[in-house]
Amino acid sequence: MRLASAPVPAFPTADLADAFQLSRNHLIKIMQKLGRAGLVQTRRGGSGGATLAHAPEAIRLGDVVRVLEEGQALVECLHPNGGDCMIDGCCRLKTRLWVAETAFIENLNRSTLADVALPAPEPV
Template identity: 55%
Template structure:
C-alpha cells in the first residue's frame, strides 16, 4: 500500500501536536518545520478538525491542538479518514470501474483482505505510540 501525501502530512501533523499537547501550532509553523506546502497542509488540518481529531483557534495564541488525548486516537482511524476518497485499485471504486476483468477477477478479494489487514494493524497502535518532538531528530 502507498499512502497519499495528504495522509502523510496529516500523520506528521498529528504526531507533532501529540509531542507538545498543551501548545497550539499554526499551520505555517508546521509547514515550515516539515518543509511542505502550507496550502496543502491547511486542507489536511481542516479535515482533521472537521473529524474532531484536532481543535483550532484563530488569532493571537491560536493554532491547532489535539482535541482528544493521543492514546485515544487510533492510527487506523486517521488513515481511514484521510484516505477516504482513495481506492486501492480501480475496481474498488463505486463508479468508474472500467476493468474488463471485474466479473471474473480473483485478485479483488485478496486485495480487499490485505487492505483490511493493513488497517487492522494500524488499529493496534495509537498516536501516543508515535509521538514526535524536534529533540528526537536524528
Template identity: 60%
Template sequence: MRLTSFTDYGLRMLMRMASAPERAFSTADLAEEFDLSRHHLSKIMQRLSRAGIVETRRGGGGGATLAQPASELRLGRVIAVLEQDQPIVECFGSGPHSCTIDRQCGLKARLRAAERAFLTDLDRSTLADIALSEPRNAA
C-alpha cells in the same frame, strides 16, 4: 500498500502535535518545520478537523490541538481518514472505471481483506506510540 503524501504529511503533523498536546499549532509553523506547502497542510488540517481528530481555533493564540489524547487516537482510524477517497486500486474508486474482468475478478475481495487487515494491525498502535519526542529545532 503505499500511502499518499497527504497521509504522510498528516501523520507528521499529528506526531508533532502529540509531542506537545498543550500547545496549539498553526499550519504555518508546521509547514515551516517540515518544509512543506502551507496550503497543502491546511487541506489536511481541514480533513482532520472534520473527522474530529483535531480542533482548530482562529485568531490570536489560535491553531490546532488534538481533539482527544494521543493515546486514544488509533493509527488505523487516522490513516483511514487521511486515505479516504484514495482507493487501493482504480476499480475500488467511486468514479467510472472500465474493468473488463470485474465480474470474474477474484482479486478485489482479497485486496479489500488485506486493506482491512492493514488498518486493523495499525489500530493496535496509537498516536502516542509514534509521537515525536522533542521538536526537531530544539537546541
C-alpha cells in the same frame, strides 16, 4: 504525530508546514479533514493553531489513515465507482485486495498516536 509530541497550547499551521516542508494550502486541507473527523481542533488568531481533539492515547493510527486516505482507492477497482476494470465480475484479486486493505487499517489501529509521537524539538 507532531501534535501528539508536545504539551503546547496549539501548533500554528504555518509552523507545521515549515517544519515538515509542506505547502500551507495542502496542510490546511489535511487539518480540515482531520477536524471534520473530530480528530483535531483548530483556532484562528494569535494564539491559534491546531491541537488534538482527544488524548494521543485515544486516537488510533488506522482511524487517522482512513480519514486521510478517504476517497483514495488502493487500486482502481476498489474505488467507489468501480473504476474501468476490464475484468470486473470475474476478477479473483479484488476481494483479496479489499481484505488486505482492511487488515492494514486494523493493524494500524493496534497503535495510537501516543505510540508514534515525535520527540519534541530541541530548544534553540
